[in-house]
Amino acid sequence: MISIRHLLQRLGQLGLLGLMVGLVCWPFNLLDRWGDQLLGLLPAFSGQPWQPLSLSLACTPLLVVPLLLWLQSSLFQRGRGSGIPQAMTSIEHPEKAAGLLGLVPSLQRLLLWGLATISLLPLGREGPVVQVGASAALWFRRLFPRWLGDISHADLLAVAGGAGLAGGFNTPLLGVVFVAEEFMGTFSTALIWPALVVGALAAVFSSLVGEPEFALGMVGVAPAELDQLVWALPLGALAGGLGAVFARLLLRTTRRWRQLSIQRPLHLGLAVGGLITAFLLISGGAAGCDGELLMTAMINGSSPTTALLPGVFGDLLTLVLRVVAPVLALGTGIPGGLIDPSFAFGAVLGHGLGDLASAPQLGLTLGMVAGLAGATQLPVLAVLFGVRMAGDQQLLPGLLLAAVVAAYVSRCLVEKPVYHALKDIADEPLPAS
Numbered sequence: 001m002i003s004i005r006h007l008l009q010r011l012g013q014l015g016l017l018g019l020m021v022g023l024v025c026w027p028f029n030l031l032d033r034w035g036d037q038l039l040g041l042l043p044a045f046s047g048q049p050w051q052p053l054s055l056s057l058a059c060t061p062l063l064v065v066p067l068l069l070w071l072q073s074s075l076f077q078r079g080r081g082s083g084i085p086q087a088m089t090s091i092e093h094p095e096k097a098a099g100l101l102g103l104v105p106s107l108q109r110l111l112l113w114g115l116a117t118i119s120l121l122p123l124g125r126e127g128p129v130v131q132v133g134a135s136a137a138l139w140f141r142r143l144f145p146r147w148l149g150d151i152s153h154a155d156l157l158a159v160a161g162g163a164g165l166a167g168g169f170n171t172p173l174l175g176v177v178f179v180a181e182e183f184m185g186t187f188s189t190a191l192i193w194p195a196l197v198v199g200a201l202a203a204v205f206s207s208l209v210g211e212p213e214f215a216l217g218m219v220g221v222a223p224a225e226l227d228q229l230v231w232a233l234p235l236g237a238l239a240g241g242l243g244a245v246f247a248r249l250l251l252r253t254t255r256r257w258r259q260l261s262i263q264r265p266l267h268l269g270l271a272v273g274g275l276i277t278a279f280l281l282i283s284g285g286a287a288g289c290d291g292e293l294l295m296t297a298m299i300n301g302s303s304p305t306t307a308l309l310p311g312v313f314g315d316l317l318t319l320v321l322r323v324v325a326p327v328l329a330l331g332t333g334i335p336g337g338l339i340d341p342s343f344a345f346g347a348v349l350g351h352g353l354g355d356l357a358s359a360p361q362l363g364l365t366l367g368m369v370a371g372l373a374g375a376t377q378l379p380v381l382a383v384l385f386g387v388r389m390a391g392d393q394q395l396l397p398g399l400l401l402a403a404v405v406a407a408y409v410s411r412c413l414v415e416k417p418v419y420h421a422l423k424d425i426a427d428e429p430l431p432a433s
Contacts, residue, residue, distance in 0.1 A: 010148070011197060013144070013147045013148055014148070014194055014197040014198050014201075015197060015198075015201045016140075017136065017137065017140050017148075017159075017160060017163075017198050017201075018163055018197060018198040018199065018200065018201025018202045018204075018205070019201050019202070019205055020136045020139070020140060021132075021133045021136045021137075021160055021163040021164055021166075021167050021198065021201075021202040021205075022163075022167040022201065022202040022203070022204065022205025022206050022209075023136075023205060024106070024132045024133070024135070024136050024164075024167075025129045025132060025133065025164055025167035025168045025202065025205075025206060026167075026205070026206070026209050027110060027114070028110065028113070028114075028125050028128055028129050028132070028168055029125075029167075029168060029206060029209070029210070029211050030209075030210075031113075031114040031117050031118060032117060032125055032290065032292075033210070034117070034118055035117040035118050035120065035289045035290075036289055036292060036293045038057055038118060038120065039057075039120055039285055039288045039289045039293050040293060041053060041054050041057060042054050042057065042058060042280070042284055042285025042288065043284040043285060043307055044283060044284035044285040044286040044294075044304040044305075044307040045285060045286075045293060045297060045304055054285075057120060058120070058277060058280040058281050058285065058288075059277050060119040060120060060277075061119055061120065061121060061272075061273040061274075061276040061277045061280070062270070062273040062274050062276075062277045063273065064115060064116065064119040064121075064273065065116075065119075065121070065269040065270075065272050065273030065276065065329075065332070065334075066265065066266045066269030066270050066273060067115075067269070068112055068115060068116060068269065068332075068334050069261050069265035069266070069268060069269040069332055069333075069334075070265045070266060070269065071112065072108075072112060072261075072265075072333060072334070073261065073262045073263075073265045076108040076111070076112055078099075078100075078104055078105040078108055079105055079107075079108025079109040079110075079111070079112050079335060080112075080333045080335070081127075081333055081335060081426055082127030082128075082131075082330070082335060082336060082337060082422060083109055083127035083128045083129075083130055083131030083132070083335055083337075084126065084127045084130050084131065084161075084337075084419050084422070084423075085419070085422050085423035085425075085426040085427075086100040086101065086105070086131055086426070087100075087101070087130050087131050087133075087134040087157065087161045087183075088183065088419065088420070088423045089423060089426070089427060090134060090154075090157055091134075091154045091157050091158050091161070091183060092154070094153045094154050094157070097134075097138055097153070097157060098138070101131065101134050101135040101138045101157075102135055102138060102139075103135070103139075105131070105135070106131065106132045106135045109128050109131060109132070109335045110128065110132070112334060112335050113125065113127075113128045113334070113335040113336060116329070116334050116335070116336065117289070117290075120276075120280060120285075120288035120289050121276060121288075121289070121329045121334065121336070122276070122287060122288060122289060122290065122291070122322070122325040122326045122329055122341055123289075123290060123326065123329055123330065123334065123335075123336030123337065123341070124290045124326075124336055124337030124338055124339045124340035124341055125168055125290065125336065125337050125340070126164075126165055126168060126169075126337035126338075126339045126340075127335055127336055127337040128335050128336070128337070129164040129165060129167060129168030130161045130162070130164045130165060130178075131161070131164070132164055133160045133161045133162070133163050133164020133165070133167065133202070134157045134158075134160050134161035134164065136160050136164075137156045137157050137159070137160030137161070138157070140156075140160070141153065141156060148194075151190075151194060155184075155190070155191055155194075158179050158183040158184055158191065158195075159179060159191060159194050159195045159198050160198060161178075161179070161183065162174075162175035162176060162177075162178045162179035162183065162195055162198075162199060163175045163195065163198040163199045163201075163202040164202070165178050165199075166198075166199035166200070166202045166203040166206070167202035167203060167205060167206045168206070169206075169211070169385070169388070170203050170206040170207050170211040170212065170388075171203060171384065171385065171388040172196070172199045172200045172202075172203040173199070173384050173388070174199075174381065174384050174385055174388065175195060175198075175199035175202070175203075176192060176195045176196055176199050177378075177380050177381045177384055178378075178381055179191055179192075179195045180192060180195075181378050181380055181381055182376075182378060182381070182417070182419060216292060216295050216296045216299055218299075219299060219361055219364075219365050219394075219395065220361065221359075221361040221362055221365075221394075221395075222394040222395075223359070223362055223395075223398075225397045225398075227362075228362070228366070228395055228397050228398025228401075229397060229398060229401055231354075231359070231362055231363065231366055231398060231402075232366055232370075232397075232398040232399075232401035232402035232405065233401065233402075233405060234353075235349075235350055235353065235363060235366045235367050235370055235402055236366070236370045236373075236401060236402035236403070236404070236405030236406045236409070237405055237406070237409050238349065238353075238370075239346045239349055239350065239366075239367050239370030239371045239373075239374055239402070239406050240370055240373065240374035240405060240406025240407065240408070240409030240410045241374065241409050241410070241413065242323065242345065242346070242349060242371060242374060243342055243346065243370070243371050243372070243373065243374020243375035243376075243406060243410050244374055244375075244409065244410040244412075244413035244414045245323070245413075246323050246326075246327065246338075246341075246342060246345065246374075246375050247374075247375050247376075247410065247414050247418040247421075248413070248414055249323075249324075249327045250326075250327050250330055250331060250338065250418065250422075251414075251418065251421050251422065251425070253327050253328070253330075253331030254330070254331045254333070254422065254425055255425050256331075257331050257332055257333070258333065258425065258428075258430065259430055261332050261333050262430070268332060269332070272328045272329065272332055275325075275328055276325055276328060276329065279321045279324075279325050282308060282317070282321070283305075283307060283308065283317070283318055283321050284304070284307030284308060285304070285307070286304045286305055286307060286318045286321070286322075287318065287321035287322060287325050290337075290340035290341060290344070291322060291340050291341055291343060291344025291345075291347070292340055292344075294318075294322075294344055294347070294348075295343065295344055295347045295364075295368065298347060298348075298351050298360075298364055299361070299364065304318075305317070305318040305348060305351075305352075311355075312352050312355065312356065315348055315349075315351060315352030315355070316352065318348050319345055319348045319349055319352065322341065322344050322345040322348055323345050325341075326338060326341035326342075338375055338376070338418065339372060339376070339385065342371045342372045342374070342375035342376070343368045343369075343371060343372050343385070343386075344368070344371075345371050346367040346368040346369065346370055346371015346372060346374070347364045347365075347367055347368035347371070348367075349367045349371065350362075350363035350364045350365070350366055350367015350368060350370070350371075351363055351364040351367065353367070354367075362395070362398070365386065365395050365398075365399070366395070366398050366399065366402045367402075368386060369382045369383055369385070369386035369399050369402055369403050369406075370382075370402040370403060370405070370406035371406070372385060372386070372403075373402070373403040373404070373406040373407045373410070374406040374407065374409060374410040375410070375418060376417060376418055376419065377407050377410050377411055377414070377417040377418070378407070378417070379400075379403035379404050379406070379407040380403075382403045382406075382407075383396070383399045383400055383403050386399055386403075387399070
C-alpha cells in the first residue's frame with residue numbers, strides 16, 4: 001500500500017516537472033500570439049486596404065525563409081526539423097536524447113520557429129513544444145536523478161513531450177492522448193496517471209500566463225444529434241481525404257527537399273519565400289500563420305476568405321492556399337507543426353460546404369476536426385483538440401463520427417501516420433553530395 005507521504009512526494013515531483021514543461025512552452029505561446037497580432041494588420045482581418053506596413057509584413061517571408069534555411073543548414077543544424085521526430089527517436093533510443101534534445105537544440109528551434117512565426121509563415125507549434133517538453137524531462141532527470149526512479153527514461157520523455165502539447169495549447173488531456181495514441185501506442189496506467197498530473201500542471205501554467213481556455217472562441221450552435229451525424233459522414237470523408245493529400249504532399253516534399261535545403265538553402269528559400277509572400281498578397285493574409293486567427297474570425301461570423309473572391313470561390317481559393325502553403329514551409333525543414341494548419345484547412349472546407357446549406361458553424365467545426373484526423377490519423381486527439389480549442393462539446397456525436405471516418409479514409413490513402421513517416425525520413429542518412 002502506498003503511504004500518504006509517498007503519494008504527496010510523487011505528486012510534488014510530477015507537479016514540478018509539469019511546471020517546468022509549462023515554463024519552457026511559454027515563449028512559444030507568446031510568439032504565437034505576436035504572430036497573430038501582426039497577421040491581424042493585413043486586409044483580410046483588418047478590413048483595411050493594403051498599407052505600407054501590411055505590405056511589408058506580407059513580404060517578410062521572401063527575406064526570412066532564405067535566412068532560416070541558411071541558418072539551419074549551417075549554424076543551427078540541431079534546431080532543424082519539426083521536433084516531434086526528434087522526440088520520438090529519443091524515446092525509442094534514449095542514448096540519442098542528449099544530442100537531439102537538450103538546451104542547444106531547444107534554443108535553436110525556438111529561434112528558428114519564432115522568426116518564422118512573426119514572419120507570418122503558416123506553421124503550427126506542436127513540434128517545437130513537444131521537443132522542448134521532452135527536453136525538460138532530460139533536464140529534470142539530470143537535476144534530480146533519484147526522483148521518479150520507477151519511471152524509465154524513455155517513458156519520462158514521452159510523458160513530458162505530451163505535456164508540451166498541454167502547455168502549448170492549454171489542453172491537459174491532449175498531452176495524455178498524444179502519449180498513448182502516438183508515442184507509446186497503448187493506454188497504460190503506468191504512463192497515463194503520471195501524464196495526467198504533468199499535463200495538468202503544464203496547462204495550468206499555460207493558463208496563468210495568458211493562453212485562453214477556448215483559444216478559438218465558442219461555437220454557438222447545438223443541432224440535433226441526427227443532423228450532426230448526417231453532416232459528419234460526408235465531411236469526414238472529404239476532409240479525411242484532403243488531410244491524406246496534405247500528408248502525402250508533405251512527406252514527398254520533405255523527402256525531396258531534405259538535401260536541397262542543405263546544399264542550396266538560399267535558392268530554395270527564395271523560391272518558397274516568394275510563393276508564400278504571393279499567397280499572403282493574393283489572400284489578403286488569410287493564408288498566413290497557423291490558421292488560428294482565421295478560424296477565430298470564422299467562428300465569430302467574419303469571412304476573411306472573401307478578401308479576393310466572394311462566397312464559395314473565396315473559400316475554395318483559401319482552401320488551396322491553406323493546404324499548399326504549410327507543405328512548402330514545413331517541407332523545407334523549418335521547425336513547426338501541422339495540427340493548426342490541418343485544423344484550418346478542414347475548417348475552411350467545412351465552412352464553405354456548410355455555407356451552401358446555411359450551416360456554416362456546424363460545417364466548420366466538423367470539418368476542422370476531420371481535417372486534423374485525416375492529416376494525422378489520430379481521431380481521439382483530433383476530437384479532444386476540437387472540443388478544447390472551440391468549446392464545442394455539444395457537437396461531440398458529430399465530431400466523433402467525422403474524426404473516425406476521416407482517419408479511416410486517410411489510412412486507406414496514406415500507409416503510415418504522418419509523424420512516424422516524418423521520423424523515418426529524419427532518420428534516413430543523407431545521400432553523398
